[in-house]
Amino acid sequence: MANTINLKLQVWRQESADSSGDFHYYSMEDVPVDISFLEMLDILNENLTKSGIVPISFDSDCREGICGTCGFVINGIAHGPQSRTTVCQLHMRHFNDGDTLVIEPFRATPFKIVKDLVVDRGSFDKIIQAGGYVSINTGNGPDANSILIGKEDAEEAFDSAACIGCGACVASCPNASAALFTSAKISHLLQLPQGQIEQKARVKSMVDKMDEEGFGACSNHAECEAVCPKGISIKNIANMRRSLIKSIVK
Amino acid sequence: MANFITISSVLKKIIIAVTGISLFLFLIVHLLGNITIFTGSPPGRDFNAYAHFLESFGILFTIAELGLLGFFGLHITTSLYTNLINYKSRKSRYAVSNFAGGKSKKTYASTSMVITGVVVMAFLIWHVLQFRFGPYYETIYLSVNGGEPVRDLYRLITEEFSNVWVVLGYTVALSLLSLHLGHGFWSSFQSLGIYGKTFTRVTYSISYLLGLIISLGFLIIPLYIFWIN
Numbered sequence: 001m002a003n004t005i006n007l008k009l010q011v012w013r014q015e016s017a018d019s020s021g022d023f024h025y026y027s028m029e030d031v032p033v034d035i036s037f038l039e040m041l042d043i044l045n046e047n048l049t050k051s052g053i054v055p056i057s058f059d060s061d062c063r064e065g066i067c068g069t070c071g072f073v074i075n076g077i078a079h080g081p082q083s084r085t086t087v088c089q090l091h092m093r094h095f096n097d098g099d100t101l102v103i104e105p106f107r108a109t110p111f112k113i114v115k116d117l118v119v120d121r122g123s124f125d126k127i128i129q130a131g132g133y134v135s136i137n138t139g140n141g142p143d144a145n146s147i148l149i150g151k152e153d154a155e156e157a158f159d160s161a162a163c164i165g166c167g168a169c170v171a172s173c174p175n176a177s178a179a180l181f182t183s184a185k186i187s188h189l190l191q192l193p194q195g196q197i198e199q200k201a202r203v204k205s206m207v208d209k210m211d212e213e214g215f216g217a218c219s220n221h222a223e224c225e226a227v228c229p230k231g232i233s234i235k236n237i238a239n240m241r242r243s244l245i246k247s248i249v250k
Numbered sequence: 251m252a253n254f255i256t257i258s259s260v261l262k263k264i265i266i267a268v269t270g271i272s273l274f275l276f277l278i279v280h281l282l283g284n285i286t287i288f289t290g291s292p293p294g295r296d297f298n299a300y301a302h303f304l305e306s307f308g309i310l311f312t313i314a315e316l317g318l319l320g321f322f323g324l325h326i327t328t329s330l331y332t333n334l335i336n337y338k339s340r341k342s343r344y345a346v347s348n349f350a351g352g353k354s355k356k357t358y359a360s361t362s363m364v365i366t367g368v369v370v371m372a373f374l375i376w377h378v379l380q381f382r383f384g385p386y387y388e389t390i391y392l393s394v395n396g397g398e399p400v401r402d403l404y405r406l407i408t409e410e411f412s413n414v415w416v417v418l419g420y421t422v423a424l425s426l427l428s429l430h431l432g433h434g435f436w437s438s439f440q441s442l443g444i445y446g447k448t449f450t451r452v453t454y455s456i457s458y459l460l461g462l463i464i465s466l467g468f469l470i471i472p473l474y475i476f477w478i479n
Contacts, residue, residue: 012345076348083352100344109339160479164328172350174361175336207258216339217259219331219360220437226354233353236447244260245443 004030006099009044010054012104014177017112017120023102023206026049029204033093037080038063038070040092057116065089065229068164071171072117073104078168078227086166086229110214121167123213124181130209131202132185134194152240160188162230169224169232182210183240184232190243200247207244255331260425262332267441269325270434278317281467287404288474294404295391302400316426327369333364355454359429360437366430373423411475420472424465431461 008029014021026048031040038060061069072087074080074091095101105113108110110123149157160178161184169180186203189195195202218237225234283300290296304311349356359366381403390403410416436457440450 010345022345072347073344076344076346077350083350104344104346107340107342107344109341113342174347174356176339177336179260204258208262211259214339215259217263218441219263219336219363220433220440221354221356221360223350223354223356226350226352227358233355234440235445235447235450238440238443240443241260241264241441242443244258245264248261 005092005095005099007031007040007095007098008100010100010102011116013056014105014113017116019035021113021116024058031092033091036063037074037087037090037092051066052122057118059115059118060088063088066164068166068229071106071166071168073106073171075102078106078171079166079229083226084229084231086164089229106167106215107117108167108170108176108215111170119167123215124165124167124178124250125180126213127182127206127209128185131198131205132187132189136196149192153191157188157191160184160191160232160236163188163228163232164230166229167203168229170215172223172227173216173218174221174223175219177218177224177238178210178213178215179218179240180228180232180234182206185234186243187236187239190239199243200250203240203243203247207240254383259332259335262328263368263441266325266332267438269321269328271438272321274431274435274438276321277464281464284468284471287407287471294389294402294408295394297404298389298400298402299391299394301403302395305401313461317428322371322374326367329367337446355436355453357433359377360433363430363433366426369426370423370430373419373427376419380416381406384410408475409473411472412479414476417476418474419467427468428458428461428465433456433462435460 009026009028010023011026012021015127026044028040028044031043035043038058041056041058048055058072059069061067063068063070065088068086069078069089070086074087074090079085079087080094082090103117105111105117106119106121111119111121114120163181163184165181167181170176170178173179186206189202190199220234220237222234225232283304286296286300287294288301307314351397384406387402387405388399389405390399395398411420434457436450436453439445439453
């Protein structure tokens with residue numbers, strides 16, 4: 001039983017946001033199948049450093065699939081071929097000996113490439129700043145259970161809140177739309193009593209910010225849901241649209 | 251309408267969905283009307299009578315035609331504009347693109363809506379010039395229009411669909427229309443925020459089938475006419 005594989009990597013290298021990038025080709029031999037994709041890149045980077053080549057830059061933090069820091073595109077699929085998995089939790093056992101893997105950064109005009117596979121996802125922060133919060137008067141923390149929420153509502157809201165903001169939805173969308181990310185936050189707050197008060201202003205403001213940042217329009221390809229490490233449903237996008245219609249009609 | 255350009259992408263998609271669904275309904279009415287081609291004796295009597303019946307509404311018919319033109323115009327301009335924005339939102343393209351599978355509803359049809367749409371638009375211009383504004387033949391049926399002459403559209407379609415290139419052109423355009431409707435039908439509801447676990451599953455699973463049925467329904471006519479000649 002072979003527990004190592006050989007790979008050919010085609011990695012996007014780009015010096016900075018302003019420089020033009022291109023693909024570099026690397027061969028990896030005897031990659032243990034039990035390591036993660038990022039650990040495989042760590043090994044490659046060590047080898048590159050030893051040969052005096054600048055290592056490949058990529059983002060990562062928790063490496064356990066919950067922080068949303070890592071992410072790039074492997075063979076045209078954001079976070080790679082395994083569903084509901086971030087690249088840090090994607091293991092090499094899902095690849096075959098001799099595979100050629102094309103590794104590209106998340107591409108979207110609002111996501112400026114910082115270096116190699118690192119992109120600036122600051123646009124997401126701006127969308128959240130536009131209304132992805134609940135205003136409260138400062139003071140003591142409210143009592144737990146002072147507002148009762150039904151089990152099903154709580155579950156639905158939590159499903160929407162599971163978004164880790166990694167940007168795979170934008171990266172995988174043929175239109176580079178941020179509809180799934182934006183709608184997940186809108187929908188999360190929409191389903192809780194605390195979020196109702198500012199809902200009208202929130203949906204309008206967040207949608208406008210999303211457009212202003214230069215994201216595309218959602219054409220319902222649902223590719224975002226398929227690549228989302230948290231399985232956020234396009235139901236959220238429908239919720240956002242309904243909420244926007246309501247904010248105009250009523 | 252003054253701030254058409256500035257309305258949000260979500261509202262633009264809602265315009266595309268409302269006009270899209272309306273045009274879808276128009277296609278069904280158009281298809282049902284076409285059934286008259288196969289009925290009546292002598293051949294074409296029912297079809298010409300149906301066309302005459304529509305024209306007899308006079309000003310109302312003109313208003314309906316202009317309304318239809320307006321829906322097409324709104325659907326096309328909004329879609330093209332949205333497409334331009336979408337194109338700009340990813341200036342550097344991927345070297346490799348793929349289909350994630352699973353829950354994804356991304357298909358060759360869904361990613362080529364603008365291409366199929368533009369081809370269908372070109373086809374429609376041709377189709378309208380060919381028939382609505384085509385050669386004017388007249389015929390007389392004793393039981394239609396009180397025995398006065400009516401337009402003989404049946405003769406025109408018989409002539410047009412005897413040409414193999416015309417039939418081929420229709421086949422290509424209608425095949426692309428089937429793909430356009432295939433993604434368009436279920437997608438319209440999603441764009442309007444109408445989502446339900448069962449509802450979306452059902453509309454999605456019948457969407458491409460409906461597109462195919464409608465296209466085949468239309469395609470039968472040129473093929474049938476070509477065949478009997």
